[in-house]
Amino acid sequence: MTTTAQHYEHHLAPLYVWMAGGATAALQAGAAEIEAMKLPVAAGEVVVDLGAGFGMHAIPLARQGALVTAIDSSAALLQTLQELGSGLPVRVIIDDLLSFQDHVQQAPKAILCMGDTITHLAEPSMVDELITKAYETLVPGGVFVLSFRDYSVPLTEDQRFIPVRNDDTRLLTCFLDYETKTVLVHDIVHERTPQGWQLKVSHYRKLRLPPDDLVDRMKSTGFLVRREAGPRGMTRLIATKA
Ligand SMILES: C[S@@+](CC[C@H](N)C(=O)[O-])C[C@H]1O[C@@H](n2cnc3c(N)ncnc32)[C@H](O)[C@@H]1O
Structure with missing residues (x-):
């Protein structure tokens, strides 16, 4: 069985920007999604992007003046992010996303885990761990945003x-x-x-993560959760630390 990291390193990372429609179109789509979510993030505030890839969301946020920490296990994708985001306030970290607290010096206003990244975690218990860590780490009023595909109902x-x-x-x-x-x-x-x-x-x-289960887990952690349709058939959860 190929690990996720191996799959990205040998197969997907070299194609990823092409797969997303090219850098310009992908960054425009990322900016449109950031705009649609109306995140409560002002210039100078800290944002952490988990599984940031080539920066589809990290770069538009940094262009708005957010101080972004972009974490990903793929060195190749983070290298692309650095090239595309040259001169912007984005710090890239090669690490497992569950270790993100090691790289946060100031409590973030937003933590993002977009584009079906959360389903890459190996176990449902890791999803619980991530939700708990996000809650612990955010400032009060901060948001944890997930977008992911619902594989709970199988295609046939x-x-x-x-x-x-x-x-x-x-x-x-x-x-x-x-x-x-x-x-x-x-x-x-x-x-x-x-x-x-x-x-x-x-x-x-x-992972096949039923959206209702994720909403329940987030609510039981203390988040207020807004659920909406994301782009390309994804489910988006915007969870606010009350
Ligand atoms: C489907 S892509 C989404 C990328 C980006 N968020 C977007 O919306 O374009 C998933 C990303 O998560 C990264 N990734 C997967 N598992 C990870 C983990 N455990 N820790 C850090 N990064 C991970 C992959 O390298 C890849 O860049």
Whole structure:
């Protein structure tokens, strides 16, 4: 079984910006999402982005003047973030997102975990751990934002093949293979080479997290939770530390 970190290092990280539609379009989409959420973050306030990737949300927040700490286990994606966010107040940290408290010197106003990152955690107990740590770390009135895919209701038969992106040089299709509490995600890449089309396949595991369960866990920790539809079919939870 490929680990999530291996999957990103060898398979997904080199394609990630392309998969997201290219840097300019992806950063515009990230900025639109930040705008839509109306986060209570003013210039000069601290934000932590967990699983920040190439900075789809971290960079727009930093452009608004937030002091962003971007944490990710992928050195390659953080390198891209640094290039795209050059000159902005973003600090990048290569680490596991559950260790984020080690890198926070000042209590943040917002902690983000966007784009289906939370489903990458290995166990549901780690989700509980993250919610508790986010609550402990935020300033009063701060927000913890999650956006993720609901895999709790399985797609069946041909629905499990999901075209992600294609152009003249590359096609990316995702295949979902459901297990009891997890889903195996196979990223199937066809790339045009001088020798013809080349196939590369790699897979990793994601958690099937029912949104209602997450809302309940957040509420029982003390958060007030707003649930809304996020982009690309994701569920978004905006949890405020009362
Ligand atoms: C689906 S991408 C989302 C990236 C970004 N948040 C976005 O919305 O574009 C998931 C990201 O989480 C990172 N990641 C996955 N598991 C992680 C972990 N345990 N600790 C830190 N980063 C992790 C991956 O390297 C990847 O950059």
